[in-house]
Amino acid sequence: MPRSFRSTIVRTTVATMTVAMVLVVLGIQLVLDRTAQRDIRQVLEDRSQAMITVIEQASTTRLTVPADALEPGIAVYDDSGQRIAGSVESTARAAADDLGTTTTTRAAEGPTDDDRLLGTPFTTPSGDTGVLVVSQEAEPYERSELYALIATIVLGVLVIGATAVIALRVTSQALRPVSQMAERAADWSEHDLTHRFGLGPPTNELAALGETLDHLLDRVAAAIRSEQRLTSELAHELRTPLTAIQGSADLALLRGVDDDAVREDLRQISASARDMAGVIATLLDIARDGTTTGREQACTIADVVPGLLAAAGADVEVLDRTDGSTARVAAPAALVVRAVSPVVDNAARHARSQVVLGAVDHHDRVDLLVRDDGDGVDPALRERLFEPGASSRGGGAGLGLGIARRVARSLGGEVELDRSDAGGTTFRVSLPRG
Structure with a gap:
């Protein structure tokens, strides 16, 4: 089934906007994910640095961990990897114990991906060493990412719908003059080839199209008039000799012809001339009235x-x-x-x-x-x-x-x-x- 130019433009615009919105949603989610990971890491580092400062201030002679300074989700390990203070969630305890022996600052995830952990080695003024493990729940950040995903998808759907409505309205308004011109041209070709659009100088695309169509209609009308004139002239030129031929044949038949073969030939000549006269009359009618x-x-x-x-x-x-x-x-x-x-x-x-x-x-x-x-x-x-x-x-x-x-x-x-x-x-x- 043939498609209209307007529907093609609308479909193309909607498809382009859909692809663009998909890319925007994916880009936003990628940025949000990286931002969330960076924020979690920053929170872990800040909590670790604050707690290590407290431990260093309290450990002037030996490793001392103030119990009132420990926040939930913080554990302190000695140089042998034994937890000496604090605790973490039970689901992340194995990962925290594994970080308790690290010699470099290292991050890890819990078994359910809901926890993020950071192990940071430290040395107190008394010369004791240990590892501070800090955990942070990732669920709030992931929930924010989900809300952002839903919001961007809803926004994308609204933008695509609005784009479709705007494209349909704009193309309808832009192509309405073209449709009207096509309808007028079709009507003129059926009824009167003397009409023209007359949109004036080609100051825009529609005016240029109108001027081109006017020139085309001029050429079509000239060709039709030339054909009608030639047909009419030929028909008039042929009518006189045909009338003479038919009249001579009919006159000879009226006088009487004894030879049967000659009489039949004369009848055939008269009938053929009459048929040709009918053809010429038809051509004259067409030339006189034309397509209108x-x-x-x-x-x-x-x-x-x-x-x-x-x-x-x-x-x-x-x-x-x-x-x-x-x-x-x-x-x-x-x-x-x-x-x-x-x-x-x-x-x-x-x-x-x-x-x-x-x-x-x-x-x-x-x-x-x-x-x-x-x-x-x-x-x-x-x-x-x-x-x-x-x-x-x-x-x-x-x-x-x-x-x-x-x-x-x-x-x-x-x-x-x-x-x-x-x-x-x-x-x-x-x-x-x-």
Whole structure:
């Protein structure tokens, strides 16, 4: 399914902000963890230094530890590694005893990672040596880290949501003029190519886009006018000699011709000239009205059926099953007949005995179905069926289906081969609803 440019921008912005917030959360947690570890170490060092100062002041003659100066979580070990004063939590006692023999300042963790310990060797003025082990609970710091993580995640979600809302609003406002320009251009191409955006000098991106589209519309309108003028001129130039040919053939037939072969040739010349005159009339209609032909006019399928029945002739039976269609076609009945008549004529020439006309209404178009009971379209001809000169049976110049498609497209519709097999052929003529 195609995606809108606005949704692509919003998704890209949200994805970028999500990645950024994830990196921010991870960065904040890394900084908080290092800060917490540093603060715990600093607390341990400060408590150790304060306690060693007290012990040194009390140990002038021998190692003396004032009992009233010992805080919870502090233990003093002598030079043999025996604890002589204080105590630590039972869960960290083994780690503290291990630090009691250290000769350098060393940190350790408890078995549950909830305690941090620091062993610091000291020497008293009396010359006695020992180790001071201080423990500190890490749970308050870890709890602060958890609260900070939750807060940053909630903040990140809020920031991402706000980013999505802002991106949606900004892109909607920024692209609304572009959408309006696209809608206007589509409407103008359907109804009138003389309109222009006229946004003035290209002082911003939208004005530059409008100026570019105006130039493009100028070129399109010029090309269409040139094509219409050429078609009209050619049609007018061909109409006079064709009229003369048809008149001469009809006059000769009226005078009477004894030779059967010559009489048949004259009839063929008259019929072909009449067909070509119909093609030229169609081309003139297209050149006169162009892509804006009678959009304000409308008709129903019932309005064009009489003309289609006349196009089928009297050689085959024509069944009209279009009574189920009530929608109006966004084109005048005369041009709809021009678009569908070649298809009906083609069906009549290739049918064994019967041609069926049907119609189906859709929400945006009306499909007119023309079905014959002939032998179907030659597979070798299907790819170029609508090209000029494509004909599988004598009596046709191979222009009918191509002209039908051209007229239908000038009305905003289409002519397509819907089905073809041994049981017959069905063409579908789609026309826009009024």
